[in-house]
Amino acid sequence: MNEIKHTGPHQIQLQQWISEAPFERLLNMKIERVSEGEAVLTMPFFEEYAQGAGLMHGGALTALADTAVAMAIKSVLPEGTHFGTIALESRFLSAVRQGWVTAQANVISREGRDLVGHATVFDDQQQPVIEFESRFRVARRQNHQSV
Numbered sequence: 001m002n003e004i005k006h007t008g009p010h011q012i013q014l015q016q017w018i019s020e021a022p023f024e025r026l027l028n029m030k031i032e033r034v035s036e037g038e039a040v041l042t043m044p045f046f047e048e049y050a051q052g053a054g055l056m057h058g059g060a061l062t063a064l065a066d067t068a069v070a071m072a073i074k075s076v077l078p079e080g081t082h083f084g085t086i087a088l089e090s091r092f093l094s095a096v097r098q099g100w101v102t103a104q105a106n107v108i109s110r111e112g113r114d115l116v117g118h119a120t121v122f123d124d125q126q127q128p129v130i131e132f133e134s135r136f137r138v139a140r141r142q143n144h145q146s147v
Contacts, residue, residue: 017079024067027060031071037107039071044100056096061121065090065132068105069117073136076107076115081138083115088134099124103132113138 014021018034027049032040041064043049049060066085073083105119114137121130 018071018074023063027063029064029067032102034071034075037072037076039068039075039103039105041068041071041103041105042100043103045096045098054097056101058090058092061092061096061101061130062088062090062132064101064103065105065119065121065130066134068103068119069107069132069134070136072105072107072117073115077138083136083138086114086135086137088132091131092129093131094123094127094129096123096129101129108133113140 012021018031020029020031027043028046029041029043032042034040043060043064045056049056051057066088070083070085074081077083101121101123103119103121105117107115107117109116114135116133116135119130119132119134120128121132123129
């Protein structure tokens with residue numbers, strides 16, 4: 001008989017404010033650099049991240065881009081601030097068949113509690129594979145600094 005896993009709620013405690021959470025570790029994402037509204041993250045293309053035609057799944061690529069923007073946002077907010085994605089758009093430019101992908105993200109604007117970020121995901125040949133933009137919202141009743 002299959003073991004039933006606990007489905008939540010889960011209490012997650014990160015080692016540091018800017019660090020990989022369980023989902024990022026599941027996808028083998030690595031934070032390469034985060035500073036002053038910018039972030040660079042990488043992720044390998046393992047077979048488990050493939051869709052039926054053997055290409056890297058768009059959801060995996062979007063997850064990398066979204067996480068990179070979140071890390072860029074974390075670099076401009078006070079530690080412990082709660083925020084989440086409220087909208088996103090991915091434009092797929094090219095397929096990924098192997099290797100590593102790199103997301104370069106930055107915060108592009110702040111409007112009240114909303115922060116907007118942009119990311120470009122590149123393949124091993126430095127060719128863009130996704131252009132990505134997302135909007136995050138800071139939870140109510142928190143102190144936050146301007147971007």
